[in-house]
Amino acid sequence: MSTTQIDRLRGLLEPLVSAHGLDLEEVTVTPAGKRRVLRVAVDSDEGVQLDACAELSREISPALDESDVMGGAPYVLEVTSPGADRPLTELRHYRRAVERLVKLQLHEGGELVTRILAVDDDGLDTEVPGVKGRKPTARRVSFEEIAKARVEIEFSRKDSKDKKEEEEA
8 A cells, every 4th residue: 555545545535524524534445355445534523423424435435436546456445433542643632532541651661541631732631540549640741751642441430420429428
């Protein structure tokens, strides 16, 4: 897969995706037997519903058919939202992760599991969860400190209401 083909695909897809108020996050083409899979990942601040992916797919398909960007070999089109484990690489990714727990790999070494409270152009205001009954602590993390970042999946997060009820009991 040449970078030129990905660039051409992005050029074709970006206006269609933007017209739906979505961001084009990723375009990949991977071999799958005798066919290829063209995966188009889209997202927005509100998330992406299945219906939006289906509608966008119906618009992308004829646009691809009219262009030569995919060549003559058969392919399967998948329009999807990014998975929960995708890396946070853009400012908008961090903004969409406010109130979420994230794992940050730091350039200085080590990692930090923290909850994003606010995001600005320079970095993150976070809350590091307390361990063994200790209270959480605030921490500022600049983007320059972050080597890699991913959202941590929480299966049993207590929301603010549950915490208040617990504290009052």
